[in-house]
Amino acid sequence: MAELVGNLLVGQSGGPTSVINSSLAGVIKEAGRHECIEEIYGGANGIFGILNEDFIDINEQKAKTIEGLRYTPAAALGTCRYKLDFKKNPEKAAKDMDRLFEVLQAHNIRYFFYIGGNDSQDTSHKIHEEAVKRNYEMRVIGVPKTIDNDLPHTDSCPGYGSVIKYNATTVIEVGTDVSSMATDDGSCCIIEVMGRSAGWIAAGTVLAKRGNPANPPHIILLPEFPFEEEKFLVKVKETVAAHGYCVVVAGEGIKYPNGEEVGADRTRLDAFGHPVLSGAAEKLKQLVQGKLETKTRTVQLGYAQRAAEHFASLTDSDNAFACGEAAVRAAIGGQSGFMVKIVRQGSNGSVRWTTGLQPLGDIANVEHFVPRDWISEDGFLPNEKFIHYAKPLIEGEVRPPVEGGLPKYVSLEPSKVEKKLPPRG
C-alpha cells in the first residue's frame, strides 16, 4: 500500500463530555508521530464550521495546551448538532456534501476523524462512502463519544465512565446528607440524571450502593421501562419505612405506559405552544409529596454531570485517548470507514482495555439499550451483571491542576487557517 501524504482534519460533534478532548489529544499526539501527515487542522464546531472552512491550526498550539486537553472538559474545538440529513432534506444534504468535498480538497485533507455519537458516526459513514464514490483518496475513521453509552459494538463509550462516576459520587454524598436529616416522618430525594431514551446513565448510579442494599440509590427509574405510578409509590413508601429515607434516581426521559414523558406538563404551554418540560424529578417530587406526604427534595445535575472533569474517571479518559490514537493508527494503516471501538479483556479486578475497529455501517442509527436481564425483575435496580460491567469504567481519578482552589483548564488558541474558497453559498 502506497503511503498517503496529506493533511489531517479532526472535528468534535454533539453534546460534550469530560473526555472528548482526551480523544482529540490522542488524535493529535498520534498524528505527530507520522510524517505522512503534514498539517493538523481542527474543524471549529464540527461539520458546521468545516462547511464554513473554519479550521484551527493545531500546530500553532503549545505542547502544554495539547497535554491539557487530557484533563479539560467540553469540546475544545467547539461542537455542533448539524447533520447531513439526506432523509429530511436530501437537496440541502447533497449541496452540503458538495461543499464539504470542495473544502476537503482545497486543503488536501487526506485524514478525517470525527469524534461523536450516533449521528456523528452516521455523518462519518456518509463522508467515507462519498469519498469512495468520488474517487477522492481519504481515510475516514469515527471516534466514539457519548455519555449516553448507546453506541453498539463498543464495550462502552468514552464519556460514560466519567458521568456515572460523578453521578454515583453525588448519590453517595446526597444520600449521606438526606439520611442524616431523616426524622421519624422520613424524607425522599429525587436525583434527575441525563438519558432521554437509554437508561445507562441512571443505571450507573447503582455503583453508589457498593454492595449494601440499604445504601442509596434505593430506586432507579430507567427510560426503557414504563413508569408505573402506583408501583413506584409503594416502593418509596416501603423504602422510607425500612431506612427512614429514600433516594430515587430518575433518567430524564422516563415515560408513562402511554408513552408520554413524565417530565412534560400538558396543563401548561410555553410561548411556542409546547407543553412545558419541568422535568421528571419535579414531577416525581409533586407525586411523592402529594400522595405520600413525605418531604421531598430534588437535584437536577444537567450539564454539570457531563462536564465534571474535577472528578472524572481516569479509565474513561485513558480509553478516550486510546481511541483517538487508534483512529490515526488505523488510518495510517490504510483503513477507512470504521469506528474505533473499546474492547475489554479479562474481568473485574484485572480488566485490560484495547481497541478494535467496526465498520461504520454497523454503527449508524443503531441504539444500544441496557439489557433486560441486567435489571432486577421489578425493574427498579440494575443487578450484579450490570455492576460487573460498569464497575471497571469508573476506576481512577483525573486530577486536573488546581489554582486558587479551582480547576485550571486549557483552551485552544484561535489560530485560524487561511480560507481558500469563497464563502459558503
Added chain:
Amino acid sequence: MAELVGNLLVGQSGGPTSVINSSLAGVIKEAGRHECIEEIYGGANGIFGILNEDFIDINEQKAKTIEGLRYTPAAALGTCRYKLDFKKNPEKAAKDMDRLFEVLQAHNIRYFFYIGGNDSQDTSHKIHEEAVKRNYEMRVIGVPKTIDNDLPHTDSCPGYGSVIKYNATTVIEVGTDVSSMATDDGSCCIIEVMGRSAGWIAAGTVLAKRGNPANPPHIILLPEFPFEEEKFLVKVKETVAAHGYCVVVAGEGIKYPNGEEVGADRTRLDAFGHPVLSGAAEKLKQLVQGKLETKTRTVQLGYAQRAAEHFASLTDSDNAFACGEAAVRAAIGGQSGFMVKIVRQGSNGSVRWTTGLQPLGDIANVEHFVPRDWISEDGFLPNEKFIHYAKPLIEGEVRPPVEGGLPKYVSLEPSKVEKKLPPRG
C-alpha cells in the same frame, strides 16, 4: 477557678454541610486532651434525640473513624430542625427545657457543644441562660455552621467555603460545556443554587470568573435584590450577543419586587393547596426561552452542593475543625454562653485564620447579608470587595480516600449510651 469535672455532650443541628463533621472531630480531639472531661457523648439528631436520651458513645468509636470525620460530609450524629420555641409554643418549650435538664443532670453533662446555624445558636443561648438560672454548672459553647454564611460577627461560617468552591467549579465546567456548544443562535444556562434569603452562596460563584469579565457566570441573581424581569432579559440578550452564550446563577429564594418568590407558580397548587415551587431556574428558563427565544438549560444542584466533600475546601474544613477545638478549649477555660467565631488575619495571599469568642446573645436571630457595596451598581455581579473576601475561603482541597473509584466516607458505630430516665412524656 475550680476544675469542672464531668461528661461532654455534643450535637449537630440544621442542614448538614461538607465540614460539620470536621467541627465534631475538633470537639472530640480536643476533649480527649483534657482529663476533667470523662465521657464524650454525641447527641443523636440534635436536641430532638437529646430529649429522648439518645446518646452515641464516642469513646466506643475507632480512632480512624474520628479521623475520617474530617473528610466525611453530612451530620454523622444525625441532625434535626427541632427548636425550643418559646415564642410559638412557650408551654411546650418550657416542658422541653425541664426534660432537657433532667437528661443533662442524669448523665452529669458539664460541657455542652451545639454545632449549628442561627436557630441552633439561639438554642445554645437559651440552654446557657437556663443553666445559670438553675444554678447547674455547665459550660455551653456554640460552634458555627451554615452554608448560608449568614451568622454575624464571624468572618465566615464553616460550610460556606466548600459550597462556593464546588459551585464555582460547576460554573466553570458547565460554562466550558455551554460555550463549546454555542452556535450563532446563542444559548443560556441557568444554575440554581441554595440561599433562601441571603445571597452569599450565589455571590460566591463569581470566583469562577477568575478576573476575566468574559468568563461565566455572567449574571448572578441574589435574593437580597428584587428580581426585575425586563432588566434581566436585557442583560441576558446583551451577554448572548457579546459571548454567544450566557450563564446565570440564581439564588433559590430570589423574589419579584412585590415579594413573591420567582420559583413559586401561583397557577398551580399541590395536594395541600400550596403554590407549587418548581424552582427559580425553571421559571427563568421559561422566561428566557419564551421572551428571547434563546435555547436554555437548567442545573439545580440542591443538596449535592452542601455535601460535595469530594472537592471541599481544605481551608473551610480546617477552620471547621479549629472551631470545634476552640469551643472545648474555651469551655475548659471556664467560658460559657459564647459562640466560637472565625477571625481572619492578613489579607489576600497571606491570610491566616484564628478563632475568637462572641456572646451567644449577639448571634441569635441576627441575619448577616451581603453588603450592598460588595455588589455592582446594576446588582448583577459581586465586585472586587466581595472577591477579596471570598477567595481565601476556597483554598486547598479535601481529598477523601477513594476506593473502587468512589469516595469512601466513615459512619459512627451506633453504640448507644444506656438510658437513665423513663421515656419522654
